[in-house]
Amino acid sequence: MLLLGIDVGTSSIKVSVVDSGTQKTIVSAQYPEKETEIKSLKTGWAEQSPEMWWEHVQQAILKANAYGLYNPHEIAAIGIAYQMHGLVVVDKAQAVLRDSIIWCDSRAVEIGENAFDSIGHEKCLTHLLNSPGNFTASKLAWVKQNEPELYEKIDKIMLPGDFIAMKLTGNITSSVSSLSEGVFWDFQEKSLSEDVFNTYAFDKKLIPEVKPVFSEHGYVTAEIAASLGLKAGIPVTYKSGDQPNNALSLNVLKPGEVAATAGTSGVIYGVSDQLTYDKESRVNSFAHVNYSTEKPSIGVLLCINGTGILNRWAKNIFGANISYHQMNEEGQTIPVGSKGLRILPFGNGAERMLNNRQVGVHFHNIDLNTHTHAHIFRAVQEGIAFAFRYGLDIMRENGMSPAVIKAGRANLFLSDLFTEAFVNSTGVPVELYENDGSVGAAFGAGIGAGLLSESTAFDNTKCLKIIEPTITGEYEPVYQEWKALLLKQLDAG
Known part of the structure; x- marks a missing residue:
């Protein structure tokens, strides 16, 4: 069927x-x-x-x-x-x-x-x-x-x-x-x-x-x-x-398992069997798909509004005549840190992880003699990865410390540049799978109709690739500079 x-x-x-x-x-x-x-x-x-x-x-x-x-x-x-x-x-x-x-x-x-x-x-x-x-x-x-x-x-x-x-x-x-x-x-x-x-x-x-x-x-x-x-x-x-x-x-259904997406918005989503919450509501907790009142299953969600939408904006402004793949390749020619260029990617509404502040997108340290569109492509994806790291640290404060993060090879995770920045910024390996939301919805339909079981529906789902963090030492000082700029912006109000 x-x-x-x-x-x-x-x-x-x-x-x-x-x-x-x-x-x-x-x-x-x-x-x-x-x-x-x-x-x-x-x-x-x-x-x-x-x-x-x-x-x-x-x-x-x-x-x-x-x-x-x-x-x-x-x-x-x-x-x-x-x-x-x-x-x-x-x-x-x-x-x-x-x-x-x-x-x-x-x-x-x-x-x-x-x-x-x-x-x-x-x-x-x-x-x-x-x-x-x-x-x-x-x-x-x-x-x-x-x-x-x-x-x-x-x-x-x-x-x-x-x-x-x-x-x-x-x-x-x-x-x-x-x-x-x-x-x-x-x-x-x-x-x-x-x-x-x-x-x-x-x-x-x-x-x-x-x-x-x-x-x-x-x-x-x-x-x-x-x-x-x-x-x-x-x-x-x-x-x-x-x-x-x-x-x-x-197949992220059990406590401790964690998934990520990086589409228009960016999300890290972990599962807990406790009624967990963040005291500042910077990350949010909802009933997961397999929640029941007898056996709570809670999805702990970090959402960053300004992720893929910023990458799209950068393409429209600086790369209108090239593909996303070409953008990624050009960005990879630039060293880690984008020669000092830092971008805060928060231009798509109030950010929950920033206490519902509307921070906006900010470019820092542009050097008109040095920086090209390729530097901007890299700095955009690094800035998005750093936003994920900032949010993941909030989740860690709340007891969610993933050993691995699962993601579909889609949207920004199609970019080797972004994926490298993500794993080395967060220090967490990423497992990539061939999946998307419509396929997941079809599997959900099968479970709901009794044609598939929750325990076996994903037996044929295979990991395409595991990306391990290998150069965290190169990313950490860049992230700390980025974080300092974000905190300064938040303080400026």
């Missing part, structure tokens, strides 16, 4: 079809080819159209079908991964009421900080495992405060993956994992948070039916099936945020 995985990314939609028997990917397709823009009507705002996501999902599925490598009527289950923390609101007719306020939007930071003070820091951290910050609940509170007439029309709130499942099936569901990433869930009470709902004066009727991550969330309608060349009644059996899903796809 075949499994369809859908990954609702910030830049594009990707789908993959996987054979559940062989666990091999038959085909993958992406739509659109050009990276999708983020609407930023004001500084710190970030929105995208849910209906645009849906249109792109349909086009990606049709594109995969058009390869003619499988029979779409043999698809037995669908899984969905999605960009985390986005707010989607619909009315009783399931019509979208406004563009989604997505993960990197910073408008609700002050609202979240006020709720943190109102509920109490210790209560938030021990029960929610996080400050409300600028997560989904605080974004909904912003809508309530600033768009009250629209708020009154809301029937259900969703995360991006819930919306795509709704469009496929007509059914709206959520999960503890999704609710926890929105900071709606009380881990101590094992229920919706009374504190959050009372503080923000939300009606619990806004929350859809809560189901396990691996379960039937609805069935593809006859109308949608006909338009996409699928069989009516296919169940959606898995929905997960992109980072828990990435961890699943890398």
Whole structure:
């Protein structure tokens, strides 16, 4: 039987079809080819159209079908991964009421900080495992405060993956994992948070039916099936945020295991069996895909907003006529440290690991007689790697000290330059795998449908390459210089 995985990314939609028997990917397709823009009507705002996501999902599925490598009527289950923390609101007719306020939007930071003070820091951290910050609940509170007439029309709130499942099936569901990433869930009470709902004066009727991550969330309608060349009644059996899903796809399910991604944003994601939290909420804790109230499995997430988006910016400005591969090769011709050029990569909204500060991107020590575009390419990727090191040190403070980090060979991990900088900055080996979010979503669908088991689903997943840190001594002084510049910038406020 075949499994369809859908990954609702910030830049594009990707789908993959996987054979559940062989666990091999038959085909993958992406739509659109050009990276999708983020609407930023004001500084710190970030929105995208849910209906645009849906249109792109349909086009990606049709594109995969058009390869003619499988029979779409043999698809037995669908899984969905999605960009985390986005707010989607619909009315009783399931019509979208406004563009989604997505993960990197910073408008609700002050609202979240006020709720943190109102509920109490210790209560938030021990029960929610996080400050409300600028997560989904605080974004909904912003809508309530600033768009009250629209708020009154809301029937259900969703995360991006819930919306795509709704469009496929007509059914709206959520999960503890999704609710926890929105900071709606009380881990101590094992229920919706009374504190959050009372503080923000939300009606619990806004929350859809809560189901396990691996379960039937609805069935593809006859109308949608006909338009996409699928069989009516296919169940959606898995929905997960992109980072828990990435961890699943890398078989990071047990306490102590750690995954990383470096796409538009950068993430290190570790698994704990404790209700762990950071006292400053610089890293965040959510229910992992295999969480249960009887056996907690917590995903500890470090997120850096300004990673791949900075690398893309550098390409657009300094390397518009060359490929990413050529950028990486040119950067590798420059020695470690980029001849003194240092770049702080924080230009994509408030950074949680910097206490929700909007620091921006900063170039330091540019020498107009020395530095070329190749130096900039290297300094950008070194700066991103140093941001990972800074965040990993925060995770180490909280007891997460990985002996190895698993990553898919995708996005910035396609760059030998970045991967070298990452392992030598952090001092942690990286295992690279051939995986992506849509394939992980397909595997999740298989587990949810009972066609694969959690314990054996990844038996055929092989490590492509292990990169060991070999020149940490060259990177450490450069990192310390970079860190000093960051701390100076933070002090300057």
